[in-house]
Amino acid sequence: MIEVKNLHKGFGDVKVLKGIDATFHPGKTSLIIGQSGSGKTVFLKSLIGLHTPEDGTISFDGRINTQFTDKQKQQWRQEIGMVFQGSALFDSQTVEDNIMFPLKMFTNQSYEEMLERVNFVINRVNLKNSNLKLPAELSGGMQKRVAIARAIVMNPKYLFCDEPNSGLDPRTAIVIDNLIQEITDEYNITTVINTHDMNSVMEIGEKIVFLKDGRKAWEGTSNDIFKTDNEAVVGFVYSSNLFKKVREAYLKETK
Numbered sequence: 570m571i572e573v574k575n576l577h578k579g580f581g582d583v584k585v586l587k588g589i590d591a592t593f594h595p596g597k598t599s600l601i602i603g604q605s606g607s608g609k610t611v612f613l614k615s616l617i618g619l620h621t622p623e624d625g626t627i628s629f630d631g632r633i634n635t636q637f638t639d640k641q642k643q644q645w646r647q648e649i650g651m652v653f654q655g656s657a658l659f660d661s662q663t664v665e666d667n668i669m670f671p672l673k674m675f676t677n678q679s680y681e682e683m684l685e686r687v688n689f690v691i692n693r694v695n696l697k698n699s700n701l702k703l704p705a706e707l708s709g710g711m712q713k714r715v716a717i718a719r720a721i722v723m724n725p726k727y728l729f730c731d732e733p734n735s736g737l738d739p740r741t742a743i744v745i746d747n748l749i750q751e752i753t754d755e756y757n758i759t760t761v762i763n764t765h766d767m768n769s770v771m772e773i774g775e776k777i778v779f780l781k782d783g784r785k786a787w788e789g790t791s792n793d794i795f796k797t798d799n800e801a802v803v804g805f806v807y808s809s810n811l812f813k814k815v816r817e818a819y820l821k822e823t824k
């Protein structure tokens with residue numbers, strides 16, 4: 570479980586995060602949404618330790634990240650998986666080598682052991698027969714699968730994804746969303762995703778945290794979001810006519 574308490578972060582005079590409280594549970598996919606500039610990236614970067622809070626705490630199963638010793642920090646880094654926008658694969662390395670990279674970095678496993686684990690995660694993300702391909706030979710959706718396989722190869726407790734659907738067509742985006750959610754559930758991972766994608770909100774939003782001007786303005790599930798009359802959420806989520814219609818139909822049906 571990740572617990573964020575009263576998180577503040579700014580840069581010089583600019584206050585970006587202004588006292589955020591949030592809890593993220595194992596086995597659940599949590600989404601961070603909000604307008605451009607609301608602080609989603611700064612929030613995610615704070616969770617993965619790239620930003621140090623000015624005030625407040627972030628704890629990982631009771632361990633506050635700013636109080637880690639070097640050894641604890643090293644251990645914690647190995648418990649984290651990350652999927653970046655655009656996949657961030659090594660272009661000149663094969664799928665197999667990309668996925669094996671964290672194992673080479675962090676473990677003393679033999680090549681055979683590493684390969685066994687790599688093949689396991691390759692199968693899990695449905696990428697069979699792609700071991701020796703280069704990223705350029707794969708579609709965007711397949712590249713995301715490689716990025717997910719690399720993120721879970723170390724069996725992480727926590728998974729962070731920054732816009733995992735960027736650049737994907739809507740159908741592939743849903744497949745990738747569902748894969749992340751299945752893996753989260755199957756391996757009891759605490760997953761936090763930054764997203765702009767309203768389809769993701771509707772499909773996999775087990776917990777949605779809505780940020781506005783660096784504050785948590787609303788929190789709920791994808792079902793709650795249809796029913797809420799929180800003005801900020803309604804203004805943001807239902808700025809699209811399509812979603813407005815979906816919401817109206819949902820509310821009519823559940824009356």
Ligand SMILES: Nc1ncnc2c1ncn2[C@@H]1O[C@H](COP(=O)(O)OP(=O)(O)OP(=O)(O)O)[C@@H](O)[C@H]1O
Pocket residue numbers: 580583585603604605606607608609610611612
């Ligand atoms: N390193 C930094 N130095 C100064 N200001 C920063 C820094 N990082 C972010 N900011 C500011 O913090 C605010 C929030 O940025 P952030 O990237 O978190 O927004 P976001 O919600 O992720 O936006 P988007 O949806 O467009 O990615 C912005 O005003 C941005 O300019």
